[in-house]
Amino acid sequence: ADRKAEIIAFLQAQPTGEPTTEITRLERPARIPLSFAQQRLWFLQEMQPGSPAYNIPFAIEIEGSLDFDAFKTSLNAIVSRHEVLRTNFVSVNGEPCQQISESKAVAIDEIDLRSQTNGIEQVRAAAIVSAKQPFDLRNDLLLRVAVYRVQNTRWVVLFTIHHVVSDAWSTEILLRELDRHYRAALLGKSAELPALPVQYADFSIWQREWLKGEVLTEQLGYWQQQLQGELPTLQLPTDYPRKRVQTFAGAVEHFSISADTTSKLTRLTQEYSASLFMTLMAAFNLFLRRYSGQQDFLVGTPIANRHRREVEGMIGLFVNTLAIRTKLRPRETFVDVLKRVRQTTLDAYQHQDLPFEKLVEALQPDRDMSLSPLFQVRFRLENAPPEEVNLPG
16 A cells, blocks of 8 residues: 555656656667666776675575476576676776677576485575675676575575666566466466567666756756755764775664554554655654754665656666655654655655766765765665465475
């Protein structure tokens, strides 16, 4: 329900007038450019070539009978269908470009642990190793898969994919198509999927052609107004001094919110025509004020950026980052904060096409290797149900 509220809110925020230019297959230049988001990740990977910071690891557990050959056929069919999974990134005269292979096969490791008493512990250890193993963007297939057979009818499949060719939405597409291809492969057939209207390379060419002139000026103008003046640096109390260079070493803390509190949050959200994300974002800003003593906050939040139908079913890096700024005022109520966060969020959705990379480039904040540019904290609400993998057998 909250996802629907987000969509409705975004549609309400859309300006009237001429429709947005559709993404179409354009003539490809000799050197296919990267999308803006890809170029940023390529640059960061060049700076730290051994870093696994932009690996996306995930796993599925399978109970029953797995046909390994059909599974392998299915993954290769997905790689064949999505060009971006057959893409490498090379530098020509200092400029990165996409190098797309006509065909590439997925090398799937198959490990039998049925004779091991601690098989699942070995899988957990292997998951950490795989997640930390860097990719070579120039040469590697940017998808790694390993199948572990823990018991006769229990399997764990580890996936690691580089963020430069994928995002969270993409992993759901991959699992959904895996289901369709696997069912067809068991019957010796090819899956009947609708043809992709465009490939990722078409999007990256289109993006660079579209995002300029008046479009760029309008998108950029909004964010420059929102982020004018001195930008706040979040100063939370910490147990150690901030390191000179970010290490990406962190931890995870799990906690639960009661059903009663969740129900009250939902009612409050509906009362003020907001979404749960907006309500929680407002609360999060107040949380930051309590621990920092500051009044002005920039909080990053990811957005799927898939509001064009041509890219809905495509694997690739489309996710964008929005910098939501909230200035708190003395003696205002929570409802006051919520209403302001709601409006700011709606306006941000309307201007979500400006890549975060272009915003940083335009604002040129003082660079500090110990800090992320523009914001130092992100807030993310994952409220879509995970993709169910229900393979035959």
